Amino acid sequence: MTVTTTTAKGNRVRALVYGDVDLNIIDGSAIWAQAMVQALREADVEVTLVLKAPVRTDRLVAPLERLPGVTVRRRPEDATGPLTVEAAARLLTELDAAEPYDLIVVRGRRLAVRVTATPLAGRLWTYLTDVPQNAAEMVAPANKGVRGELAAVARASRFLLCQTEELRCFLEGMLHKAAGKCVLFPPVVVLPEGLEPTPGRTPGRPLKLVYTGKFAPRWNTYEMTALPRRLAARGVEAELHMVGDKIHNDRTDPGFSRRMRVALESTPGLVWHGGHPRAEAMRVTSTCDIGLSWRHPDLDASLELSTKVLEMGGLGVPVVLNRTPMHENLLGPDYPLFAGTEDEVVDVVAAAAEPATYTVARDRCLKAAREFTLQAAADRLRGYLRTAFPSAPEGAGRTKVVVAGHDLKFFTRLLDHLRSLPNVEVRVDRWPALGKHDPEVGRELAAWADVVVCEWCGPNAIWYSEWLKRHGRPDQRLIVRLHRFELYGAWPGRLDIDAVDQVVCVSPHYADLTRKMTGWPAGKVTVIPNWVDDAQFGRAKLPGAEHHLGLIGLAPWRKRLDLAVDVLERLRRDDPRFTLFIKSKLPWDLPWIWNRSEERERFEALFRRIRRSPLLAPGVVFDPAGPDVASWLRRVGFVLSTSDDESFHLAPAEGMASGAVPALLPWEGSDRIYDRRWIHDDPAAMADAIAAVVAEGRWEEERARAREEVRRSYALDLVCDRWAELVLTRSSDDAAGRTPTTCPAPTPSA
C-alpha cells in the first residue's frame, strides 16, 4: 500500500517543476523533465510544470497534461521565445507567492544560482548537470566563481539531486555545504509502447550493430564505420546501423565533417537512417543486436551516465562501451563488452556473436536498466518526501520546542526532523560557548516553550532547570541529552533533577553509569541511541575496499591510533595491500590537545614510529577531516574503533551503514551497542579476524550483516521517531515508562 506524504498542514505535497529545457526538442533533458513530472505524480505529489518555450509540438507535453494532479503552465501563444533565466526566476517566484509550493524542482546551474536569492531558497530540489566534471575544472580560471555559486546553490537547496554516485561524491568532496544534501536521481528509462524486449533473444546473421546520436570525433563515430569491414575479416558478417543527422564541425579536426559524411554515405555494410525522433531511433535500435557507445578515453572521466546506454539495455540490446569505474559498477567488472580501442571493439563484438557471451551481456544490460524505471524513480522520490515531510507521532498536538546548546553537531538531523514535523515550532538557543549565553534570550525562549531540549548536560541544562523551577508552567517539560564528557564534570551534580522530565543517554552503559554516579531516579534516565543516516551512507563500495581499514578521528590519544596501527602492522606483514585511511584533523590542529604535553609526547612518538617503519609509512594515509564522510567511506572495507572509552562511537555505526565491517576493541559498554561478533580482545585478534574475513571470502556476507544490524537499531528515521515521540508526548511519566531503552541494542551473540 502506498502512503501519501503530506505537508505540515496535512495537505498533499505540491511541487513546482522547471527544467530550463525546451520540450519541443525531444532530447535527454526533455525526457528528464517528463520523467520528473511523472515520477512526482507517481509519488502522489501535485505537480505544476512550467514550460520554458511556447509549444510547437505537444508530443511530450500532451501526455503530461492528461495526467491527473498535473498542471502544465504553457507560455502564451504570442510569446516570442523561450523564458530567459531572469524571467523564469521571476515567474517561479510569482507563482509561489500566489500559492506557495512545498518544493521547487529546478534543473540547470544558471537558473539554480539565480533562484538562491529568492524566497524559494530552502525549498529547492536542485538537479545539477552542467557542473565542472573534476577538481581541475572546478578550480580552473575559466570557472572562477563557480565553486562559490555551487556552494550557494547547495545552501539554498533542500536536496541536490545527482544523476550518479560519482557526481554526488564529487560535489560533496568539493563543496562541504553539499554533504548530507546530495541524493541520487538517476536517469529514467521510459520505453515507447510495443518495444518491450523479447526473452531469450540471440544474435542474428548478419550481426546488426547500432549507433544513435550525434556524429563527433570523441564519440568515435568515424572509427565505428570500419567495423563491418574489420569484422568481415574475422569471419563475422556484420551491418552497422547509424541513426542521427547532426555531424559535428570540429575545430581541431576540420576534415571530420566531410570524412564522416562520406563514410555514412558510402561505407559498405553501413545503413544510415538519417535523423529520427527518439521513439523511432529506439525502434531501429530494438531491431539490432548490439549497441555501440564506445567513446574516446577523454570522456571516461565523465560524472554523467549515458541515458542511451540504459535505453539500449532496456530494449535488450547489449552495449559495447568503455571500461570505466562507473560502467563497471553498472554492469559488473566482468561484463564481456567493455572495449577501449578499435581492436578491442572488434574482439568483443566477434565474441558476442556467440550466443553464450551475447546472453551474458544482454542479461547484464537488462538487469542494469531495471534500476532506472519510472517506478524506481518514484520510489526514490517517496523516500526523499518522507524525509522532507515526516509525519508526527499519533496524538501529538501543537508543540513549541526550544533546543539549547553550544554544539549541536550530534543533534543536527534530529533538529531538522523536529522542524519538519507538522504542528511543531522549533526555536534554537545557540550558546556561543559551553558556559556562555544571552540570559535575556534564554528567558524569552523558556517562557515561550512547551518543551525545552538541552543538548549536553552542561551549564545550559542547569540554567533551564533553574529557570523552569522558578518561573515555569506545570505543562512545560525539560529534556536533557547527556553524552559522555559531562558525566565527569560538575554539572550533573548541580542539576536539579526534579525540574528535569527526562535525561537521555546515547547508550545503555552510560545510562547505567549516569544513574550510578548521580543517584537520579532510574525512570528519569532513558536511552535513545545516536542516529545514523543509513540512506546517505548506503553507497556502492569502490572496488578493492576490502583491503582498506578506516578510522574516523584520531585525537585525543584515547582514540588509540597506536592500536589501529598495531592492527595494520600485523596485517601488512602478510599482505601489503592492507592500508589504513584516517579521516581526521591532526592533533596539532586541535590546540586543546596539542597544548597538553602528555598528548603531544605520545602522538609525536607514534608519528615517528609510523614514519620510520618501512612497513607502516606507505600504509597509513591521513585524509582531511570534513563532512564528506559518506563518500569517503566508499573506499573503506573495515571501520575500526580502538578507543579506550566511548559513550557510543558513531564511527563504527556509520561504517556499518556504509557497508563496511566494524572492528572494535572492547571498550566498556561496546557490547551493549554493537554485536559481540564485531568486538575483538586485542589488536592481534582484530587483525587475524580481518585477515580471515578477506581470505575466506566472507567480506560481502559480513558487511551485509553489519548493515542490516545498524539499520535495525540506529537508522535515522527510527531514532527520529523516538525523539518525536519523546518530545511530543505530553506526560513525562508515560515517556519514562515507555522508553527505558527506547531502541533495543543488538542482541549479544554467543
Added chain:
Amino acid sequence: MADRQVSRLKAALADREARVRILEARVAALEASTSLRVGRAVTDAARRPGKGVVRLPRELYRMWRHRGTPNVVTSVDARERPMFSARDEDRLIVGSPATGLAVAGVLGRAAAEELGRTAHVVPLMPHDAALILDTADVDLVLVDAAAGAPGGPWAYLGVPGVPDRERALLGLMDVARSRGRPLVLLGSAPGLAGLGWDATLRTDTPLDEALAGLHARFSLDLG
C-alpha cells in the same frame, strides 16, 4: 640580465611576504593569548592609576572566565594550509645524499621497484606530497596511473568522483610546476588525462630507457 634581476627580486619579495604572513599570524595568536592580555591589563592599570586600577579586577575576571576558549587565530588543517614556499636556491643547501636522477613519485608497487633500480626515488603520499616536493630537490615528478589501484595509499587516484585524491595530485602538480620540474604520467586512467602533463609514458615502457629519454628531453642537470 635585467630579467634575471627582476625574477630574483620577485622571488625575494614573495619570500618576504610569506614570512610577514606567518609573523602576522603569530603576533595575532600571541595577542589573543591570555597571558599577554593579563600583562597588558596590569601595565595599563599601572600607567593610569585612577580608572585603570578600578577596572583591573573586572578585566582580569573576564579573562579568567574566558580562559581555555580557542584562540581567534585558529589552526587550519595542515594539508589545506598554504605551503611556505622557499626560494629554489634555499634547497641547494639541503643535504641530499642521492646521486643520479632523483624522481619524486606517486607510484604503484611495480613501478616503484623498477624505478628504484635506476633512480633515487622519493615516494609521495597523498598527505605529504606537496610538502615533500616543496622541500626535496628532485629532478622530475612521475605519476604512475597504477598507483590508483586499490591496496595502496593513492587508491582511486584517477577514478571519477574521488576528488580528495585528485586534489592531492593537483596540489603536488602545482608545486612541481612552480619549481619547474617536469611532470610525467605513466600509463592512463580516466581522471588523469588532460591535466597538462609534460610527458606521458605508456604502461609497458621500460623505465630505465624512459628515464634516459626524459633526461635528454628535459635537459636534466644531475650535477
